[in-house]
Amino acid sequence: MAVTILVVEDELAIQELIALNLKKAGHIVLCASDAEQAKKMVNNVLPDLVLLDWMLPDMSGLELAKKLRREDRTKAIPIIMLTARVQESDKIAGLDAGADDYITKPFSPRELLARIKAVLRRRLPEMSDEIxxxxxxxxxxxxxxxxxxxxxxxxxxxxxxxxxxxxxxxxxxxxxxxxxxxxxxxxxxxxxxxxxxxxxxxxxxxxxxxxxxxxxxxxxxxxxxxxxxxxxxxxxxxxxxx
CATH class of the missing domain: 1.10.10.10 (Winged helix-like DNA-binding domain superfamily/Winged helix DNA-binding domain)
Structure with a gap:
């Protein structure tokens, strides 16, 4: 089932690659390059899932995740953190901030789609294609x-x-x-x-x-x-x- 996914990534090449693979999988894709743009998009269209880069130019993805979790309208949106940080403490910080999953760069499109499917199945079962x-x-x-x-x-x-x-x-x-x-x-x-x-x-x-x-x-x-x-x-x- 097609879902609306917001990709918050400031590196244009990575953003475009992710968006291309998500669209090929049949999803509706919104893209933002920083936290402020992401917040404006969320105010206009509530996405079904957010792919959120940790390092953003105006606000860290960690802080944006916390803000989304504090607001009633956005607190239930599944969030997958994307980051080059591989330390266990960083993963714990991401999960503590409200992320549902944590993917370290580099990652393959197949892994990303599989993680998205798993999170949606767990958090939003009505978005699953399962009978x-x-x-x-x-x-x-x-x-x-x-x-x-x-x-x-x-x-x-x-x-x-x-x-x-x-x-x-x-x-x-x-x-x-x-x-x-x-x-x-x-x-x-x-x-x-x-x-x-x-x-x-x-x-x-x-x-x-x-x-x-x-x-x-x-x-x-x-x-x-x-x-x-x-x-x-x-x-x-x-x-x-x-």
């Missing part, structure tokens, strides 16, 4: 198809037709099964943090999703947690289904 099979539902992010096992287990799996928003919503909930998400969190992660719509929009799409899942007897998987939000759970709790 999710839970509670009788099988969702394929690559083909954008969802199949449901027959309730009586005597028939083949049936394909479910979902609109793009309902698909993204279901994918996110399935990728974070059993976790409760508020309406605001769902708006940020499913619709995007720069989309200005009311929280109740989430309720409308949840109802649509449940109505579709009801046709295959799986509406109970999308549950309401009163006063909090929604979750995907294989544990059927009637009082949490609205």
């Amino acid at each position: 999710i099979d839970i509670g009788g539902l099988k969702l394929d992010p690559v083909t954008h198809r969802v199949h449901a096992a027959a309730v009586d287990e005597s028939s083949k799996m049936a394909e479910i037709s979902l609109g793009p928003t309902e698909f993204r919503l279901l994918h996110f909930l399935m990728a974070h099964k059993e976790r409760v998400h508020t309406r605001a969190q769902l708006l940020d992660r499913v619709w995007g943090d720069h989309v200005f719509i009311e929280d109740r929009t989430v309720d409308v799409h949840i109802r649509r999703l449940r109505k579709i899942l009801e046709k295959v007897g799986r509406e109970y998987l999308v549950q309401t947690v009163r006063g909090t939000g929604y979750r995907f759970s294989v544990e059927c709790e009637e009082e949490n289904i609205e």
